[in-house]
Amino acid sequence: xxxxxxxxxxxxxPIQDRSAATVEALHAATIQVLIRxxxxxxxxxxxAARAGTSVGSLYQYYPNRDALLAxxxxxxxxxxxxxxxxxxxxxxxxxxPRAAASLVSGFLAAKLSKPAESKALYAVAEGRxxxxxxxxxxxxxxxxxxxxxxxxxxxxFDDPVMTATIALSALMGPVRTLLEGRAPPGFEACLEExxxxxxxxxxxxxxxxxx
Amino acid sequence: xxxxxxxxxxxxxPIQDRSAATVEALHAATIQVLIRxxxxxxxxxxxAARAGTSVGSLYQYYPNRDALLAxxxxxxxxxxxxxxxxxxxxxxxxxxPRAAASLVSGFLAAKLSKPAESKALYAVAEGRxxxxxxxxxxxxxxxxxxxxxxxxxxxxFDDPVMTATIALSALMGPVRTLLEGRAPPGFEACLEExxxxxxxxxxxxxxxxxx
Amino acid sequence: xxxxxxxxxxxxxPIQDRSAATVEALHAATIQVLIRxxxxxxxxxxxAARAGTSVGSLYQYYPNRDALLAxxxxxxxxxxxxxxxxxxxxxxxxxxPRAAASLVSGFLAAKLSKPAESKALYAVAEGRxxxxxxxxxxxxxxxxxxxxxxxxxxxxFDDPVMTATIALSALMGPVRTLLEGRAPPGFEACLEExxxxxxxxxxxxxxxxxx
Amino acid sequence: xxxxxxxxxxxxxPIQDRSAATVEALHAATIQVLIRxxxxxxxxxxxAARAGTSVGSLYQYYPNRDALLAxxxxxxxxxxxxxxxxxxxxxxxxxxPRAAASLVSGFLAAKLSKPAESKALYAVAEGRxxxxxxxxxxxxxxxxxxxxxxxxxxxxFDDPVMTATIALSALMGPVRTLLEGRAPPGFEACLEExxxxxxxxxxxxxxxxxx
DNA sequence: CATGAATGAGTCTTCATTCAT
DNA sequence: GATGAATGAAGACTCATTCAT
Numbered sequence: 024x025x026x027x028x029x030x031x032x033x034x035x036x037p038i039q040d041r042s043a044a045t046v047e048a049l050h051a052a053t054i055q056v057l058i059r060x061x062x063x064x065x066x067x068x069x070x071a072a073r074a075g076t077s078v079g080s081l082y083q084y085y086p087n088r089d090a091l092l093a094x095x096x097x098x099x100x101x102x103x104x105x106x107x108x109x110x111x112x113x114x115x116x117x118x119x120p121r122a123a124a125s126l127v128s129g130f131l132a133a134k135l136s137k138p139a140e141s142k143a144l145y146a147v148a149e150g151r152x153x154x155x156x157x158x159x160x161x162x163x164x165x166x167x168x169x170x171x172x173x174x175x176x177x178x179x180f181d182d183p184v185m186t187a188t189i190a191l192s193a194l195m196g197p198v199r200t201l202l203e204g205r206a207p208p209g210f211e212a213c214l215e216e217x218x219x220x221x222x223x224x225x226x227x228x229x230x231x232x233x234x
Numbered sequence: 235x236x237x238x239x240x241x242x243x244x245x246x247x248p249i250q251d252r253s254a255a256t257v258e259a260l261h262a263a264t265i266q267v268l269i270r271x272x273x274x275x276x277x278x279x280x281x282a283a284r285a286g287t288s289v290g291s292l293y294q295y296y297p298n299r300d301a302l303l304a305x306x307x308x309x310x311x312x313x314x315x316x317x318x319x320x321x322x323x324x325x326x327x328x329x330x331p332r333a334a335a336s337l338v339s340g341f342l343a344a345k346l347s348k349p350a351e352s353k354a355l356y357a358v359a360e361g362r363x364x365x366x367x368x369x370x371x372x373x374x375x376x377x378x379x380x381x382x383x384x385x386x387x388x389x390x391f392d393d394p395v396m397t398a399t400i401a402l403s404a405l406m407g408p409v410r411t412l413l414e415g416r417a418p419p420g421f422e423a424c425l426e427e428x429x430x431x432x433x434x435x436x437x438x439x440x441x442x443x444x445x
Numbered sequence: 446x447x448x449x450x451x452x453x454x455x456x457x458x459p460i461q462d463r464s465a466a467t468v469e470a471l472h473a474a475t476i477q478v479l480i481r482x483x484x485x486x487x488x489x490x491x492x493a494a495r496a497g498t499s500v501g502s503l504y505q506y507y508p509n510r511d512a513l514l515a516x517x518x519x520x521x522x523x524x525x526x527x528x529x530x531x532x533x534x535x536x537x538x539x540x541x542p543r544a545a546a547s548l549v550s551g552f553l554a555a556k557l558s559k560p561a562e563s564k565a566l567y568a569v570a571e572g573r574x575x576x577x578x579x580x581x582x583x584x585x586x587x588x589x590x591x592x593x594x595x596x597x598x599x600x601x602f603d604d605p606v607m608t609a610t611i612a613l614s615a616l617m618g619p620v621r622t623l624l625e626g627r628a629p630p631g632f633e634a635c636l637e638e639x640x641x642x643x644x645x646x647x648x649x650x651x652x653x654x655x656x
Numbered sequence: 657x658x659x660x661x662x663x664x665x666x667x668x669x670p671i672q673d674r675s676a677a678t679v680e681a682l683h684a685a686t687i688q689v690l691i692r693x694x695x696x697x698x699x700x701x702x703x704a705a706r707a708g709t710s711v712g713s714l715y716q717y718y719p720n721r722d723a724l725l726a727x728x729x730x731x732x733x734x735x736x737x738x739x740x741x742x743x744x745x746x747x748x749x750x751x752x753p754r755a756a757a758s759l760v761s762g763f764l765a766a767k768l769s770k771p772a773e774s775k776a777l778y779a780v781a782e783g784r785x786x787x788x789x790x791x792x793x794x795x796x797x798x799x800x801x802x803x804x805x806x807x808x809x810x811x812x813f814d815d816p817v818m819t820a821t822i823a824l825s826a827l828m829g830p831v832r833t834l835l836e837g838r839a840p841p842g843f844e845a846c847l848e849e850x851x852x853x854x855x856x857x858x859x860x861x862x863x864x865x866x867x
Numbered sequence: 868c869a870t871g872a873a874t875g876a877g878t879c880t881t882c883a884t885t886c887a888t
Numbered sequence: 889g890a891t892g893a894a895t896g897a898a899g900a901c902t903c904a905t906t907c908a909t
Contacts, residue, residue, distance in 0.1 A: 196407025205369035580838035618829025
């Protein structure tokens with residue numbers, strides 16, 4: 024994710040079977056290198072080597088290194104966004120406590136299912152290209168959460184989008200703290216409970232008639 | 235912040251005036267380059283040039299590039315931690331709503347006083363050396379917040395460190411969202427109010443006898 | 446046209462129609478890519494793509510990239526040489542003024558009929574393999590011109606080959622200037638007239654008995 | 657000389673003595689590599705190696721390979737242009753035969769003093785960046801020649817710039833033929849005489865009252 | 868001490884060519 | 889025969905770091 028204006032879209036979609044395998048290997052390899060070596064040492068050479076192919080093949084499918092990283096990041100972010108959207112849809116009309124609990128549980132499940140990957144991708148998200156992707160996917164999630172909030176029977180939100188933005192960001196903070204290691208022991212254990220408490224309390228502060 | 239094992243401490247303390255001035259210039263230059271060019275293009279040459287000295291001088295004060303970046307990051311994080319500590323000390327014994335409001339206001343003031351710098355340093359914090367610093371300073375803040383929470387007359391916290399960790403992290407999330415741009419319009423305007431609401435509600439959910 | 450020792454002859458003669466069509470497509474594509482992208486970006490992949498075939502097919506007809514380029518260049522140079530030869534043959538025995546005018550007009554017609562192509566091929570001719578081809582074809586033209594000069598009734602040339610060489614080269618200079626762009630406005634308009642004047646004057650300086 | 661828009665100007669002028677030596681070595685090395693290996697194999701690595709320095713040093717003085725090549729080409733073209741300009745200035749007011757003879761002799765001296773270098777630079781001049789330089793310098797020479805022609809007492813030129821353009825280009829053709837090798841034996845020997853004859857005849861065809 | 872020239876390992880990226888399908 | 893995926897050598901360029909002046 025450096026600067027400059029270059030296409031970040033994949034180059035071509037695999038036609039033959041070999042291709043699909045190569046692309047899959049590249050993805051897996053990228054994540055592994057990212058985890059084991061960090062973004063700084065996540066070079067095309069290393070990726071290709073770990074994937075068991077050649078740099079040339081990498082460039083057959085991605086116009087440059089950043090496009091590959093962007094693809095990986097997109098995949099991850101979309102899976103999280105999908106989970107959140109699904110959760111929100113399923114809890115349309117649910118009362119605040121259940122809505123909050125589900126949102127937390129869905130988000131955590133998505134983010135913590137592959138913790139190493141999630142953690143490694145923070146560095147990718149930091150890059151220029153990453154910020155755009157993060158923003159795009161965040162928007163999707165905010166919309167979904169806001170819609171769920173609006174449909175809650177036991178609270179009224181004057182600015183659901185704002186509330187959703189705060190809520191989601193507030194969720195991301197602790198998750199990041201956890202993933203980046205260095206969290207106090209037992210942190211993960213009560214994370215879900217505490218985050219549910221956090222959001223429930225926050226949402227309920229908007230209880231109909233409150234304020 | 236790449237890998238390798240090298241000393242990250244400045245080489246000598248600025249005893250003389252000239253030294254202090256040079257170091258100051260280097261710090262300022264580093265931040266400017268970081269903001270204008272990004273971590274990737276924040277090279278020793280560019281830093282020295284903007285600081286009005288030479289690479290040679292840079293290496294007189296820092297054993298390597300990462301040490302310089304670490305110094306900058308440390309400075310920033312410590313200023314934030316200091317603010318948080320001071321705030322917590324000053325509100326020892328304060329009731330939850332005032333404690334929450336002060337914490338939010340202090341943290342925001344520290345983080346948003348130089349937004350560009352805060353934003354740029356995210357990238358530095360991502361690096362190997364950065365994670366350690368972030369963790370260290372976070373711990374200091376957590377202790378301070380936990381102490382304040384314990385002293386609150388209107389609530390009882392079974393695990394104040396845990397609560398403080400969640401609370402601080404929950405603060406960092408939205409702030410990062412804001413700094414990384416792409417936040418909805420009007421986000422900054424109500425950030426303080428919403429975060430205060432968030433923390434107050436969260437802390438009050440621990441009200442004595444609650445649960 | 447890089448170095449190395451490799452056969453520069455086409456691999457097989459297009460006996461079948463499909464072959465002929467493919468070869469033709471490759472030729473046309475090569476010229477287009479050459480014009481649009483320059484020699485540096487005139488890659489086998491791009492040529493094949495524009496020709497609507499695959500690299501594999503390209504290598505069915507040419508042992509390597511340089512052979513293809515050589516074929517294109519040869520074709521061009523031969524067409525020019527053919528024109529010059531024909532013109533000289535047709536003006537065997539013509540007096541100097543008419544001979545000069547015809548030579549100029551024939552040469553210009555050949556070189557300027559596809560100006561973009563002519564221009565693009567200069568780069569190809571610069572390459573190792575190109576020099577040989579240029580030399581070979583130049584020789585043919587020199588012979589033709591020399592023969593025409595010798596047959597002129599109104600002049601005598603002590604060294605017709607030398608005179609022909611000078612004359613032809615003197616023609617090529619201005620044409621190159623024109624093709625490479627950057628010629629003064631109106632240059633093309635009077636080129637034929639001026640070149641005719643140039644050669645006529647030069648030839649007539651050899652008028653029988655002159656000097 | 658590839659495409660793209662990049663600065664072709666040298667990066668910094670040598671301040672220390674070492675620098676000047678390095679730059680000189682780079683120039684000499686570039687010409688040697690160009691002559692011995694051709695433009696295609698004239699890589700930064702090879703240049704640096706032959707110069708006895710490192711690629712890094714090369715990039716200290718030139719922002720990219722093309723800038724170095726452009727510098728070399730400029731040097732050459734300017735020396736030729738200077739010679740031509742001086743010659744023209746010195747023969748201001750000279751009659752056509754002497755003017756022509758001097759022009760030819762000056763041009764040949766400049767172009768043939770380092771034949772290998774002159775030849776090798778044709779390839780450089782072919783590139784994008786080269787064309788501009790060639791055009792610029794050609795213009796200078798044309799102006800000089802045109803001025804000289806206008807001052808000739810024994811001829812009148814309706815369009816001196818046009819005549820100068822033709823004359824110079826007509827000179828360049830045979831010189832290129834010679835430099836590119838493959839010229840008939842004895843070609844070089846009578847080149848000056850023949851070119852003088854060519855230009856004199858051409859110019860005299862414009863004799864006052866002629867036509 | 869300050870300077871800035873030199874270094875060269877390490878990046879990304881391209882492209883001619885081969886060969887399995 | 890045709891296709892296009894795979895290969896990897898080779899090129900341009902950057903940058904942290906050193907060290908002579």
